[in-house]
Amino acid sequence: MENKHIAQRFMDECWNQGKMDSIRELMASGCTFHDPVFPGLTSGADNMKRHIEMCRSGFPDLKVTVDDTIAERNEVVHHWTVRGTHKAPFLGMPATNRKATVSGTTIYRIEGGKIVEEWSDWNLMTLMEQLGVSSMLKAEAMASKGDASKSESRARS
Numbered sequence: 001m002e003n004k005h006i007a008q009r010f011m012d013e014c015w016n017q018g019k020m021d022s023i024r025e026l027m028a029s030g031c032t033f034h035d036p037v038f039p040g041l042t043s044g045a046d047n048m049k050r051h052i053e054m055c056r057s058g059f060p061d062l063k064v065t066v067d068d069t070i071a072e073r074n075e076v077v078h079h080w081t082v083r084g085t086h087k088a089p090f091l092g093m094p095a096t097n098r099k100a101t102v103s104g105t106t107i108y109r110i111e112g113g114k115i116v117e118e119w120s121d122w123n124l125m126t127l128m129e130q131l132g133v134s135s136m137l138k139a140e141a142m143a144s145k146g147d148a149s150k151s152e153s154r155a156r157s
Contacts, residue, residue: 003110004069007076008064008113010108015064015082018056020049028114035120039093048118064071067103076108086131091124093133100130 011024027045062084070077104122
């Protein structure tokens with residue numbers, strides 16, 4: 001029960017309320033992270049703090065809802081949904097002012113009352129489609145494909 005409370009507090013206080021002081025209380029200083037969308041997210045509570053601040057900066061109205069929780073032994077699993085409006089650059093994407101909703105799963109390993117390891121899995125393409133980024137990428141790909149075809153025909157002439 002205590003582990004579920006730690007994971008829930010992390011979501012509520014850190015992600016939803018932006019209370020970065022809570023990270024040190026809830027997360028081990030050398031906590032390790034596994035998220036294929038953010039391979040550069042290295043170990044440490046300070047890196048998680050910067051990561052949350054970056055996400056909350058890109059989506060200032062960010063709200064995470066925990067849809068389901070499973071706790072066994074020293075692990076807690078959250079299936080979550082996050083909603084927000086893209087108001088500032090995020091992952092190199094300029095602000096689109098579009099609303100987005102993404103679901104995912106996070107597994108926390110908790111030891112000694114602190115999160116020591118975290119695995120997250122969510123679909124980046126779902127976010128990109130809602131922000132219209134995939135449409136922009138397709139348009140750019142088509143434009144560059146057209147440019148390549150023009151170059152090839154010029155080269156043949």
